[in-house]
Amino acid sequence: MTNAVDDFSAHLRRLGATGEVVEFETEVPTAAAAAELLGCEVGAIGNSLVFDVGEEPLLIITSGAHRVDTRHVSRTLGLGRIRRATPEFVLAATGQPVGGVGPVGHPEPIRTLVDRHLENYPTVWAGAGTKHRMFPTSFGELLRITGGTAIDVSAG
Template identity: 55%
Template sequence: METHPNVVAVQDALDAAGARTSAGAPPSVIILDDAVHTAAAAAAALGVEVGQIANSLIFDADGEPLLVLTSGAHRVDTGKVAATLGVDALRRATPEFVRAHTGQPIGGVAPLGHPKPVRTVVDTALAQYSEIWAAGGVPRAVFPITYAELLRVAAGSPADVA
């Protein structure tokens, strides 16, 4: 699994961006024993608060992909996000749409390592944690990062998404 192309792409993107963890070290994508398809499962596997999990949700925003990195402690208010971004409709994307735009499966979508850049917003609720965990390209892969670094490496815009 460690050599899965998606995991390699995410690790390479983290390295190329010079990403750092809260300890100042480069983050490493780690592979969990089991797939973690929910924030609660990821938090339990990592021994952290559910709010520290950066859920990666791809939406269809008027036909274009939008990646919302939201705290696992709450749900995205799609109406609020659509209004904030000035899009007419924000719909949950199909698995095919997600894979076409990210190259990654639902449940493992990372904030980076996509074939081309995806417009990204990052939940401001994640800023309260010194360390957050994001998906690493497949459902069993995750990596630690800070909020500021997540914003930077994902080229994200901070937003109140709940």
């Protein structure tokens, strides 16, 4: 019988990702908690945030040092209103709970944007499907494995 860690790890391998999933004894539901546990800058944490754009999911992987400016993203991409998704919407779209959403491993592909600020870090830590797991990656690898688009997520 396989478990969620094995499934997520297998998915990463299929995508050619290089990092191994790390499981923690405590939850790491926030960038600050993850950075403290990992001993890295909060900016090196890639938060996977799901938004609702006309009932379609939009995944924005943002640096833990940034807040997503939804108006800026909407104007930049010519989208309609971008709203923070409900926990139920996130779970339905990703199969993963809020606070543990990974950039991949979702039931269906999700349009993904990756914060350009993450390029400043040689190692980016991203969620691995639960609040107890993360994996190391890079900005370039995040773009590749998600099919994402690099973007400045804040106007400032």
